[in-house]
Amino acid sequence: MVKVIATRTIEALIALLLMSIVIFLLSRLTGDPIALLLGDGATEADRQALARDLGLDRSLPAQYLGFLADVLRGDFGRSLTAGGQPALDLVLARLPASLSLAGVALVFTLVVGVLFGVAASIRRNGPVDVAARLVALVGQSVPSFWLGIVLMYVFAVKLGWLPTSGYGSWSHYVLPAATLGLFTLAAITRLVRSSMLEALGSEYIKLARVKGLPEAMVIWKHALANSLIPVITFMGTFFAVMITGAVIVETVFAWPGIGRLAYESILARDFPVVQAVVLVITALFILANLMVDVLYIVVDPRMRSRG
Template identity: 40%
Template sequence: MSGYLVRRLIESALILLGITFVTFVLLYMVPADPARQIAGRSATAETVANIRDQLGLNDPLFVQYFRYLGNLLQGDMGRSYLQRAEVADLIAARLPASLLLMVSAIVTELILGLTIGVVAALRRNRPADHTLMIFSFVSISAPQFVIGILLLYVFSVQFGWLPIGGYGTFAHLILPSITLGFLGAGWYSRMMRSSMIDVLEQDFVRTARAKGLSRLHIITRHVMPNAILPVIAMIGIDIGLFMSGIVVVESVFGWPGIGQLAWQAIQRVDIPVIMGVTMVSATAIVLGNLIADLVAPLIDPRIKTK
């Protein structure tokens, strides 16, 4: 396990290095001029040129990249062009809100998705199965901003049960979590249904039935631990999906997380902030996949780490 962990950590570091390079090159190619954004529309060409020189924007691409990479390795993500604050401080202030929303969304999608998948598998080819699979198809197909707006209209505008936006209480968390977890619930339900059906047809399940074990015991002790393995792998990937979808959801609900920070930075071409959010998101994705790979063998000892 230790050798596998070391190899995976090295692979993760290389992936993150590649992400920094690709993101930096793409931002370098953006036609917008950050110096002009900082100086303002009324600034003279001389002022803009001085700002570009101070920020090192006139240096070649690789000089800028390796300078950024060297600072990053020292824990310095740079300074926001427009907010005049350290990027690390800006992200640190917003990250707890995003992590809270992400964890809540994962819990929401797992509860919905696994419940629907198990019930559909146990009621295979029956009306309940067909109804639940239609729900899964709708949840997968519906855009998140549409789901968010509909939930706001129904539960906030029409009934007034939940706040229309903001942050700070459990009530503020409910609608964003459901919106973000709605898509994943559809994927998990379909995946869990297929996996459950496959496991239910295995010989060891027939043997358990022949021994006279109860249906509940067979499902909870034999079927579920085997059927849930694909779901565990999917959770790590889901973190990446959340990091992309969280921008939309945070904007709809006014949630003060890094998604909203990234959107503001993109609108203003604040490159250090965009790079910082990208690195935090990429790190979360890599760690999520790594944790999923390490947890899977603990649940099923037949999976070997090599």
């Protein structure tokens, strides 16, 4: 098992290294930060001096190697627009807001998705099943930015029940968490429904009913316990989707997280902050999937034998 875990860890590190190259190159496509920082009235000497100070006068390979060496030391550079603050400090200051929003959205989608999936499988082709499939269809089809604007208009502007933006009390979490979690809610509902339908038709469920066990125990203890395996398998992906999808949702609801920080940094062509944000998001994505792989190997002996 140790060998398998070590292999997965090496694969995760290689993926992170490759992503660092992609992130470094893509951040350069947003434009020239020197033109933004100096403006139109700067002389060529001013441009060259600033480029030299920022290290932008070197070749791209040299810039990347310097960037990688600094990252390995924990230095992601300094912001070009936020008064020279360390880029990593800016990201870490915004990270708790993003993690809390992702956590609330994930809990919401797990609870509602499991309940919807179980209810849909018990009453197959009934009203609840139709509603669950409709929610799954809408969740996978509707763009998150459009859904966020609609929810904001209905529940904040028209009804006045919830705030339109901000961060603090529980009411600020409702709209962005619902918007962020709808896509994952659709996936969990479909997974639980299909797994429950398969489990309810299996021999061990028939045997449990023959033994005279209560129907609630058959459904919630025996059938659901096995139906949650696919959900657990994709938990890392679900959480990563919450983090990566937060860029749009946080921008719509003015949520002070790393998603909004990434949006603001891209507009300002702040290379160090963009690189730090995307690297942190990528690291969270890879770490979440690595943890799920390790847990799956621990739980399922067949995975240990396969490697």
